[in-house]
Amino acid sequence: MTTLNTEHSEVILHNPVDIVEELAAANDWAYERQGDDELTLFISAQYTDLQMRIYWRDDFKTLQFACIFDLKVPPVRQRDVYQTIGRINERLWIGHFEFWAEEEALLYRHASLANDPLIGAIGEEHIATIIETAVGECDRFYPVFQFVMWGGQTPDQAIESAMLECAGTA
Template sequence: MLADEYEADRDGGAPIDTLEQYCEAHGWSFERLGDDELIATVQGSWAKYELRGVWREEDRVLQILALPDIRVPADRRPQLYETIGLVNEQLWIGHFELWSSSGILLFRHGALLDLANDAALTIDQAETLIEAAIEECERFYPVFQFVLWGGKSPTEAIAAALIETHGEA
């Protein structure tokens, strides 16, 4: 759906409504968990990602989380913490983190929205937030895999995974 078409159809709803419409337009499967949370599934080139949009009205913050289905065993967490630190230095928007209780790796970004002044989430903003989360997961998925299962150091993994290629094979 084009941004102009979307804006014409928009009813000025909450940010989760905007995310829902974005997911519908892309044909992604999703589920609403009340008025303040949406969970979608998106197939990337490396993995299937779970995307979550969580709206905290009291703070006016929309969080976008992307979970690339990477669980980190306790004995590999020190290497992954180092990897996350090096990866996060390269990001302009959002960050990767590791949930200590479950060992789940995720990408997270929070956007402060000024809904008090009728500055609702636009389709362009939703696209930026969602696509950035997916793109960063896709870009760094091999890095995390190289560290976890390929026996590479964080520095080696980043160098191996982020080689610039020209053209297509």
């Protein structure tokens, strides 16, 4: 068994939710601050409005993003949506999709650790990249969920249809 050396100099971490609030103001995004460690952004994406909830856990030095679609999953399609999520998550490098059954909500979620002394605190560039990635992945896979829930396609058919890349110009 390998033992890791965790001795390092102390890194002062600032609350990254403050940085998210500054980014929201700079980008004219509507937002609500629920407390010192929580904020919700309201972002219009390509296909739908997104509600991005950001949570800071100081005890774990972790910033979590949960990007919720403005889309309810009908109970009759939940099994297909779970299968779709599994297929999509196989393709992702960062973050993952989930279904919160209690809220019937579909979301993209990602967490970043800020406890590495070589990296230091989570900064503005890092947060901007996470937000861009979350919105990008939601835009990329929203049609897949639409095809499964309302188009009657299987998860594999929906992914193939939505991931079709066009060549040339019209």
